[in-house]
Amino acid sequence: MSESLKLQVDSRDGLAVIYTEGYINNQGGEEIARTAYQLIDDGHKVLLLNLGGTKIVNSIGISILIEIIEKMLEIDGKLAFCCLTPTIEKTFHIMGLAQYAGIFEDEPQAETALASG
């Protein structure tokens, strides 16, 4: 029954993109956080989470994403999301995440917005 999350990372031009595939629950959120904190330790201050391969999340997983947002605010960095399902996007708006992290339809839109500051 376990729905494990798979992650891939692509770094380019100062931007690190984390691609997710699968369920973002407690374990999945922790896995994303570990990856994000490693990227921050490596000097990245702009992170994009591409959730195109994630169709379901839960609030525990999202709570861990809030920890990453907090960390990015602390280092004056930026975190954004793209390729969300309508329900995940709606949930992020219900929770207010959109006030602190950009939400973009696709990766090119996110890259343009993040590059322009």
Next chain:
Amino acid sequence: MAGEAILREVQLTLPMAPDMEIAASKTATAMAELMSMSPDKIDEVRMAVVEACINAIEHSRAEDRKVHLTFEVLGDVASQPQTLRITVRDAGVGFAPDQVEEPSIEEKLTADRKRGWGLKIIHGLMDRVEIDSGVSGTSIVMTKARG
């Protein structure tokens, strides 16, 4: 919803074990598809069911360690199904819904505990939510219209 008949009913009992909320969400999906709900609405129902199950698993302290779900398709027998009603019940210690503080992102960003979003998400995704909680357990009744 008033006066609607129960056209189809499925009951499911799940152990409070990792990822069991996904099993519940799959049943919700099947019932919503049965009544031709739109994909976006089905996703919203799935997520609400996941959150309701997680609340029961995380907070109920139910001795039987089980979550009981009832999925009901409601409507007029002479027409298409109109409403999906899902009840998520546990036999835990209960809580006072009116004393649950609504979370805010501003507060959570600086708080040590960033969790506590489940009820807010459920209310935001479903059309109607009723919570009945007491010393013998909690039931959350959530409804979503097809159209």
